[in-house]
Amino acid sequence: MNPRQILSYLAQAVVLGLAIAFVVLYFWPEIAGRNSATVEIRQTAPDTSPRPGNGPYSYAIAVDRASPAVVNINTAKVVTVRPHPFFDDPAFRQFFGGGENLITPRKRIESSLGSGVIMSEQGYILTNHHVINGADAIQVSLQDGRMVQARVVGSDPETDVAVLKIDLQRLPVMTLGHxxxxxxxxxxxxxxxxxxxxxxxxxxxxxxxxxxxxxxxxxxxxxxxxxxxxxxxxxxxxxxxxxxxxxxxxxxxxxxxxxxxxxxxxxxxxxxxxxxxxxxxGRPLRGWLGIEAQMITPQIARALELKDTAGVVVVGVVRGGPAHSAGLQPGDVLVALDGKKITEAREALLNISGHKPGSRVKMEILREGKSMMLEATAIERPAQAATE
Incomplete structure (x- = not known):
């Protein structure tokens, strides 16, 4: 074999070796002690549990279920607009001809908008007291295009709840949640x-x-x-x-x-x-004792020589009311009602109003450092009562 053939074989061997090395390093880079860059993508398994909407983040089914029972409420009331007292000035009336139309009260219609919820197939609708308060006419519009006049069944300004009634057939009804x-x-x-x-x-x-x-x-x-x-x-x-x-x-x-x-x-x-x-x-029935109470601050506790700020101090008692008849006095500390500890005036309000008229209310009080038990009979809470 002459030198030219030997060089040819060596050149072919080198090229073949380089080619093999390239393929090996390309597919198995760890052989050379290097790791290729990798990106790990984590994908959660498909969620097959039922969802409230058509898609994974849709609430369309919930809206489709509830929206037909939500109504638009349009109210109208007639208000009297009195002219400015300036128009009553005799000099003004004499100068401008004294037209009676300038001093005659005028009437105009005020309208407002709100919403409501159909609660029963009988046509009872829940809404807010302030939506229909003082209205002379109430019009209810349903999602299906029907419109009807509504009447007020009752209203409670202390919770801002009102109940309306409409007379229509095949009404959509809202489902109550918890x-x-x-x-x-x-x-x-x-x-x-x-x-x-x-x-x-x-x-x-x-x-x-x-x-x-x-x-x-x-x-x-x-x-x-x-x-x-x-x-x-x-x-x-x-x-x-x-x-x-x-x-x-x-x-x-x-x-x-x-x-x-x-x-x-x-x-x-x-x-x-x-x-x-x-x-x-026709109205909410709430208990009432005729008490005005106030939270006990550290300053009040020191003034009354109390050990702590537990309870509420009675600052007013309606004369002739249930609490007054039971012997409660201003300055008494109301500690508990029916065995439930009272820490603020609002708790006393809610507790007493939760009693039905005619029910007995047991009051645990402190008077001059001595514990006493009094019992009063709740009566119906007057409209917009300022005290309990």
């Missing part, structure tokens, strides 16, 4: 007629439950939500992700008059109980 089992973070949907644009759905979560001390109503136990609630939503439905009613939209906290992510709804547990009493008695 407002007492709501948790912060639960998804909720608000359905109503904001600004009169037509039925609108907004979504949010439950931001808090049991909100009170807001100064909105006498009896407060609000669901707070960040679902957009605007003027016109009042009386509308707050539903859960399955389309069940959990609240009646009532109020917003706003500096501008529009939604700022803080809305309040009356839980169905409260609204339903008020509705039931309105249907049975």
């Amino acid at each position: 407002s007492d089992s709501l948790r912060v973070g639960d998804v909720v949907l608000a359905i109503g007629n904001p600004f009169g644009v037509g039925q609108t759905v907004t979504m949010g979560i439950v931001s808090a439950t049991g909100r009170n001390k807001l100064g909105i109503n006498t009896f407060e136990n609000f669901i707070q939500t960040d679902a957009a609630i605007n003027p016109g939503n009042s009386g509308g439905a707050l539903i859960d992700a399955e389309g069940n009613l959990v609240g009646i939209n009532t109020a917003i906290f706003s500096r501008s008059g529009g939604n700022q992510g803080i809305g309040f709804a009356i839980p169905t547990s409260l609204a339903q109980s008020v509705m039931q009493e309105i249907l049975e008695h």
Whole structure:
């Protein structure tokens, strides 16, 4: 074999070796002590559990289930507009001819918008007291296009709940949910007629439950939500992700008059109980003792020589009322009602109002450092009572 052939064989061997090395390093890079860059993508298994909507993040089925039972409410009332007292000035009337039309009171119609929820096939509708308060005419518009006049069955300004009645057949009815089992973070949907644009759905979560001390109503136990609630939503439905009613939209906290992510709804547990009493008695029946109470501050505790700030101090007793007849006096410290400890005035209010008229209320009090038991018979709470 001559040198030319030997060089040819060597060149072929080198090329073949390089080719084999390239293939090996390409497919098995770890042989060279290197790891190729890898991207791990984690994908969850398909969720086959039933969902409340058509898709994984849709609430369309819930809305389809609930929205037909949410109605638009249009109210109208006649108001008298009195002319400015300037027009009564004899000099003005003499100078301008003294036209009687300048001093005659005129009437005009004021209208407002709200929402409501159909609660039964008999045509009973839940809404807010402030939506229909003072209205001379109430018109209800259904999602299917029907319109009908409604009448007020009863109203409770202390919880801002009102019940209307319409006479129509084949009414869609809302399904009640369990407002007492709501948790912060639960998804909720608000359905109503904001600004009169037509039925609108907004979504949010439950931001808090049991909100009170807001100064909105006498009896407060609000669901707070960040679902957009605007003027016109009042009386509308707050539903859960399955389309069940959990609240009646009532109020917003706003500096501008529009939604700022803080809305309040009356839980169905409260609204339903008020509705039931309105249907049975024409009004809610609440107990009343005629007591005005105040929280005990450290300063008050020192002044009364109390060991702690437990209970509430009685600052007023209605003369001739149930508490007065039972022997309660201003300056007494109310410690417990029917064995339940009282820590603030609102607890006393809710406890006493929860008694039916005619029922007995046991009061544990402290008077001049001595423990005493008194018993009073509750009577029906007067309208807009300032004291308990």
